[in-house]
Amino acid sequence: MSESFPRLHARTRRFTLGVPRGFTISPDGARVLFLRTRSGTDPVTCLWELDTATHVERLVVDPRALDADEENLPPEERARRERSREQAGGVVAYTTDSAATLAAFALSGGLYVTEVAKGATRRLETPGAVIDPRLSPDGRHVAYVTSGSLRVQDLATGDDRALATPESDTVTYGLAEFIAAEEMDRHRGYWWSPAGDALLVERADEAPVQTWYIADPANPDRPAAPQRYPAAGTPNAGTELFVLGLDGSRVAVPxxxxxxxxxxxxxxxxSIVTMSxxxxxxxxxxxxxxxxxSTLVREDTDEAWVxxxxxxxxxxxxxxxxxxxDDEGGRRLFVGDRVVTPxxxxxxxxxDIDRDTxxxxxxxxxxxIQLWTWDGHSLMPVSTASGVYSGRLAGGVGVLTEQSLEREGVSATVVLPSGMTIPIPSLAERPxxxxxxxxxxxxxxxxxxAVVFPSWHEPGSRRLPVxxxxxxxxxxxRVLASQGMYLTSQWFAEQGFAVVVADGRGTPGRGPAFERAVLNDLATPVLDDQVDALQGVAQQYPDDLDLSKVAIRGWSFGGxxxxxxxxxxxxxFHAAIAGAPVTDWRLYDTCYTERYLxxxxxxxxxxxxxxxxADAAKLERPLLLIHGLADDNVVAAHTLRLSSALLSAGRPHTVLPLSGVTHMTPQEVVAENLLLLQVDFLKKSLGL
Structure with missing residues (x-):
């Protein structure tokens, strides 16, 4: 008997295992490096290489051959993976020199460098657990962070020295602070010079940031873990920049x-980009x-936010x-002084930028989400079929990834200058x-x-709970032309629901004005739009939706x-499941919350x-609150305080605490059973 969808969904990390990703194209276009696990249920990520002349792919690094222990990751690496929503293990990130002949990566706190052509990997001696190693462009040195220090090792001699060491236990060099990683999509804190003789390095000091404590009530013998969390209206970490030379020089960049x-x-x-x-x-x-x-190149301003x-x-x-x-109502590409997109x-x-493209x-x-190029003269679409695309470009060679409603999973294709294509197989499981x-x-x-019906439903045959x-x-x-966006929704539909997924005001893709409609109000527009979408769908499918039985589920903002x-x-709405919900925006972080409120x-x-x-006393419908007690992004206090307010108001509700679970809920058993428990709650709450 084949595995159930909830179990397979959990084992495959939402069907992401086995999908090729993390592409690096060599400057001459002759080789493509990428990450991929060996199967759709194997969580250990390996490094691979594709020869674009022979079309042959080769395994470069298999972490299992290195005897690494994924259970003993440094705390900083666990935090980095949580911020980047990384669900796999093994070689989950790597960097190369400019020629892509060497690759460096951290594995279970160890520092490894691989000669790609030979497939020869060696572990370098370091004074502590390593995170975020980065090779110099010339391949002579590798920089890394350990215990808050930024260090550089000479690959030829093995000489290893600190370029910057923290002055206190609240200081780090070379790491992105929490806000940058969580809200700005910046997961690095240092940058090599093109010549490989210096680095631009961030110094972050969390001393101004308040300390919160993430407890594990299921294990009372363990002390609560302290965490610096910059909640809205409170101080952020202090950040500074320095240019650190390999010659020992140190230049401040205020x-x-x-x-x-x-x-x-x-x-x-x-170049640096700063924001008020x-x-x-x-x-x-x-x-x-x-x-x-510093010399100011340009300044962008907006009455809402940039x-x-x-x-x-x-x-x-x-x-x-x-x-x-943003310009003339759109988010536009500028090249030089010229705006080149409508x-x-x-x-x-x-x-990517490849020479003049x-x-x-x-x-x-x-x-x-389509791929486009600007080649200095004209704007050209790279992808044309409906779908969600991404890619890379170097040496005239492209890598194109595609997701669509017509096919399962993610397809990856190398496109040569001649137009010839080479597929990179995905080993992901089929849902x-x-x-x-x-x-x-x-x-x-x-x-x-998006409206998702059960596969067995005949249009107009019966009205389904929504x-x-x-x-x-x-x-x-959530509403994108990709099968992967609707796998869980389809599974819920198979349990007897008509599932409605709508992107309302505040979501991206429709322009700045649509996004900025939530300024100073994260509640009214988003809720009004869900109601508006539901009513619109009911008009389109009057014989298929039962509006007397409507539930809603979501996680994080969706919760x-x-x-x-x-x-x-x-x-x-007659029932709700709120997973890891923000309940008081004063408890969420500075950058995200202050942008909108x-x-x-x-x-x-x-x-x-x-x-x-303030709405607790209004509850009259079944509400299930789910929260990971180890969540360091939307902390469990959100759910616990709302539960207290509901209890004080005499409003019955259900709370499901998840011991040891973070915001991502990566544990297989937890992820599998969460789906099953939600269906059970919905059916009981709606009287099905």
Whole structure:
């Protein structure tokens, strides 16, 4: 008998194991390095190489051959994986020299360097557990962080020395602070110079940040783990920048803004991007590495907030700046002083710059993310079929990844300059579901909506209970033209539900104005849009939806939205499952929360209106709250405090605490049984 979907979903880490990822193309386009596990149920990630001339792939590094112990990861590495939502083990990240002849990676705290051509891997001696090793462009040195120190080792001599050591236990060199990693998609804290003779290094000091304690009540013999958590309205970590030379020099790079959003160092410039605490101003500087003096290149401002876009700044071969900014109602690509994309094409990110060609992702239809290039003269689509795409570009060779509604999983293809294509096989398991997904628009606001019916349902044959399955908040979409977005929704549909997934105001892909509709109110627009979408779908399928039995489920922001729905609109929603919900925005982090709600000290009423405690007495529908007690992102206090408020108001509800579980719920048994328990709760709550 084949495995059930919940078990397979858990074992395969949501069907991500076995999918090729982490591509690096050699500068001459002759080789492509990538990460992939050996099967769809194997959690150990290996490093592979594809020869683009022979089309032959080769295993370069198998962590099992290195006798590494994945159970003893350094705490900093566990935190890094949590921030990046990494679910696998083994070689989950690597860097190369500029020629892609050497690869460096950390494994169970050890530092390893591989000669790619030979497949020869050696472990380097280090004074402590290693995270985030990065090779110098010339391949002569490898830098890494251990115990908050940034160190560099000479690969020829083995000489290992600290370029910077922390002055106290709250200081780190070379690591992205919590806010940068969690909210800015910046997971690094140092950058090599092109010549390999110096590094730009972040110094972060968490001393100003308040300390919270993450307890493990199931193991009372263990002390609570202290964590510096910058909640809204409280101090952030202090960040500074220094240029550290291999010759021992140290040059400060001062900047005024609260946040360092990113940095880059290429042959044209050392660049840094900073952002004000209120996130209404972003500045791009070039830096003289010899003096630390900065020169302002451009400043972007917005009355709501400026958006952080990954992949920029960058430069073409001729030195032209590549940048993304909001302009004339769209998120647009700039090259030099010229805007090269129309306002109707929403740029998502920049993936690569290959000589004079920019590879980027953008959306015309918000349910699709397409690949585009700008070659210095014209704008060209790389992908044309409906779907969600990503890719890399170097040496004239491209790697294209595709997800669509027409095929399962993720396909990866190498595209040569001749137009010849080479597939990189995915070893992922097949979900075994017969998807019945209908993409469209619904409601008065023409919202992107997916309706998922059971595979056995005949249209018009009966009205099904309805389950809304949104995320619904900023910086994430659920309604995309990709089968992978609907696997869990389809499984819920097979249990007898019509599942509705809608992306309302605040979600990306439809332009800055649509995103900024949640400014100063994270509750009303997002909830109104879920109701609007539901009513629109009911009009489209009047004989298939039973609006007397409507439930909603979600995780993280989706969990917040689910709880919000039954508290404020019990006339529409009859049951809710809220997983890891934010319940009081004062308890969530500075950067995310203040972007949308401002300073809680200046606008307390805005926070009150968007939080849930004042609504506790209104609960009249079944509500299941689920929370991992080890969650260091949305801490368990959110659920526990809402539960206390509900109890004080005499409102019955259910709480499911998950001992030892973080925000990702990576444990197989937990992930499997969570799906089964949710179905049981929904059926009982709706009287099915």
């Amino acid at each position: 900047f005024e803004h609260e946040y360092l959003t990113t940095a880059s160092w290429d042959s044209h410039a050392l 605490r209120d996130q209404r101003t972003r500045r791009l500087f070039t830096v003289d590495p010899a003096t630390g003096r 958006e952080i876009v990954t992949g920029v700044p960058g430069h073409l071969d001729d030195g032209s700046l590549v940048w993304v900014a 306002p109707t094409l929403q740029v998502r990110d920049v993936l 920019v590879l980027f992702r953008a959306s015309g239809d918000p349910t699709e 075994g579901l017969d998807l019945r997904v209908h993409l469209g628009r619904s409601g008065t606001r023409d919202l992107s909506t 389950l809304l399955d949104p995320y619904g908040g900023p910086h994430a979409q 917040y939205l689910a709880a919000l729905a039954v508290l404020r609109r019990p006339d529409v 401002g300073d809680p000290h200046a606008q307390p009423e805005v926070y009150d209106q968007s939080s849930l405690f």
